Amino acid sequence: MVSLETLKSLELFHDLSTEQLESLQEQAYTEHFTRNTCLFKEGDPARELWIETEGQVDLRFELPGQTITSNDQTIQHIEARPLEARMLGWSCFVPPYQMRLSAYCVTETCTVIKFKRDALLELFEHDTDMGYKILSFMIKVVGYRFHECQDELAKHMGENIINAW
Structure with a gap:
């Protein structure tokens, strides 16, 4: 079970009452x-909201026809801060309810809270x-x-321009 202290420490839940946090705590679990x-x-299928609390997660896009992703396909490295970066699975609230990117653990271990x-x-x-x-916080995400x-x-376009000289 996820502790109330852990939930309180997350910016997303700062404005919630103890009663609200307790109702969220009943639904929260870690992996x-x-x-x-x-x-x-x-x-x-996007069925859960994830919050990375420990370790580093890379978000990557999948190239058609490739079974293995690489660092070249990494869109973002998520490493414990800011919370907007650590929250995954916002797609669970938006049709067609599918993950938009792939996520990989890139440190020895990662821990997530899921709802x-x-x-x-x-x-x-x-x-x-x-x-x-x-849900207002989800808009920030x-x-x-x-x-x-x-x-x-912009980074890749800049590299292409420089390499074309």
Whole structure:
């Protein structure tokens, strides 16, 4: 079980009451992964919200026809901060409810806290204030990911321009 202290320490939950945190705690569980383990693949059903709490996770896109991904396909390295980077699986709230990228553990171990989408949506229906606060934070996550992709694209375009000289 995930401790209340752990949940309270996450920026996402700072504005929640003890009662709200306790209801989230009932739904939270942890999973541990080892180096090179795929947490999920691009296109997998998105049924859970993930928060990386320990280790480093790389988000990668999958190239058609390739079975093995490489560091060249890494969009973002997620290493414990900021929370916007550590939150994975926002796709569980957005149709078609599929993961948009693949995630791989790249340190000896990684730990994530997970919440099942259906359980969260049920909590949000009963406590709209909590739902609003958490989903508002999700908008920050999507914006953060978009900004990271823009930076990566600009970097590669710059390299292409320099190499063309």
